[in-house]
Amino acid sequence: MLNSLGLPGRPEDTRVVVAMSGGVDSSVVAGLMKREGYDVVGVTLQLYDHGEAIQRKGACCAGQDIHDARRVAEKLGIPHYVLDYESRFKEQVIERFADSYINGETPIPCVTCNQTVKFKDLLETAKDLGADVLVTGHYVRTGMEGNQLAMFRPVDLDRDQSYFLFATTQEQLDFLRFPLGGMTKPEVRELAREFDLAIADKHDSQDICFVPQGRYTDVIAKLRPHAAEPGDIVHVDGRILGQHNGIIHYTIGQRRGIGISAGDPLYVVHLDADGRRVIVGPKEVLTTHNLLLREVNWIGSGTLDDLPEKGMTVYAKVRSTRPPIEAILRKVGENILVELVAGEMGVAPGQACVFFDKEGQEARVLGGGWIQRAEKQEGPEAALKALLGKSWEAAGFPAS
Template sequence: MRKKVVVGMSGGVDSSVCAYLLKEQGYEVIGMTMQIWEKDMSSEGSCCGLSAVEDARRVCEMIDIPHYVVNFRQDFKTRVIDYFIDEYKNGKTPNPCIACNRYVKWESMLKKALMIGADYIATGHYASVINIENRYQLKRSKSLKKDQTYALYNLTQNQLEKTIMPLGDYTKEEIRQIAAKIGLLVANKPDSQEICFVPDDNYSKYIEDATGEVAVEGSFVNKAGEVLGKHKGIINYTIGQRKGLGITFGKPVFVTKIDATSNTVTLGDSEDLFATVIYAKDVNWMALAEFTEPFVAAAKIRYSHEPAECLVEMESGLLKCTFVQAQRAPTPGQAIVLYDGDLVIGGGTIVD
């Protein structure tokens, strides 16, 4: 009997070719698209808008597989949007794609897939799932510039066991060539660049509109606590920010700390942004069943970051990473992801 796989269909070229490849490999493929909004709030290229649903339907029709649209609105609001808003209001810089991957694209979709008798779910992410000594791990993509393991570090063993990612051995160019060869209308569709539910990239306006609350002004301070001027509300800032501060000093200054309790934003020089030791909470281990002893790994502290060598320890329940070279602008709320070569060891959420 053929194995049944549900493919998360975003309407983009990656998930479309993912479905095609799996069908060619002999799987019984079902396309599933998340419905997460009451109305279309997306821009062209977004992974979640109503136009994306229609693109996904057309692709499924062309490659002759069934297509279902499933309502995940409440899950998306609770797990992604509410989390996104709360983190910014608390002076953090969230990564909603990581939350969406773990709790919506995997947890909610996998539950629905298993309910209809599927054996696996699959996505068009640039990564691979492998099993080493009974631990499911993620392997970085053949195309490192497209690698998406950073945003997937939080997946559980149960989720990975039921996951297929066929695009890990391809480059983006190869995927577009396959799409063009089989005549998919989305072959040249642009990639989604921004957060899907904030298409204009104006996070503070989105938060104010969503909550009905206007950001409260507060004080810019220096590292000695001296007041330098007024800021527009902490949701307008992130660690390392230089532009758009609305204050000048005749030299470049950067956001070095955001304190929601005191409603202050600390400004400093570029060198004030560097840290040798970074702590993280909510650790998810992939390669390890549990932490037993310190080890050396390479770590990324943001999606586009080049992995840097560090000593990994646990201290008072937190992940502690001590880097050989100081890292610029570790940002509370973002992820730190550990690698052993091309394999993901685990990761957590950076704290102050």
């Protein structure tokens, strides 16, 4: 007989390590596991510590949150450990974040943190502590699909965190549990009050946890002093409109604060890191139709090699704040291409493209990858030529 975590054995014989950030969600998860009788161990990661960020509202994994997690563990009567992951977090997340911006990308450090520090390093630590599972407060659901554990979007789509978990491997997914996937945030806060936890009304973490006051350029300038090299602001028609103080100050889709005056609204449509150029243009130029991905992770049924020759219809989410849209997923040689059927605005290299099998609440997460290049031309033939430098026929597909 299986327990509530889908494992054989009684709850009291099942060791559960809970990743406790000091926030409401992970605290409630610890409370739920304790109430159900599991052998619960709380673990909190110290990821960074730089002055004012410790007390800043919306920060996580620093001084105040560690204190809050410790108080919750004491209230629940569970052992609690604080692990110093500061050096590995700096190397695997913060350093990559800075390099990505310098290369003209728009990185998502939360995904990188889940991919490396939390679901790799912490997962191994949990196993060292004798855990049967690692439990977190993320809002996603899991369930059996055929003979494998699958990830699904949560009941509360406003809290959906599947976009940030696309890099979770099947092996990691088998060891992870997400008890909040079937709840709404108000229900979780009510449970926190039921458990009499002092953090029941604590603000959710916001923005990037290691960036004080949200000024990411300050972090980059400190890590890479020569990153902010000046260059030209260039219109898509070739006109030089002005100068900038470093491409790290710009992101794809940006309209305000570009630093030039023009008769019509202009948006950042491309960042040329090698040429130190910020390319701007009208809004319609922002629409992206095709993507080339790197480091693709697949947790759907079968493998990427099983994709049909003409591609597979999926729903792709290319920005954390946008809903999934219809797309065609293709494998061309060793390359993974995504055709966004209706196009999407403001897509930037360095962001993630996450695949789902359908729209809505019941959608299964099939995986995803990092956007290496975004191409505005429509149609698969144009995409192949623009992204890979080869024709549709040269890639081995029949003439259309």
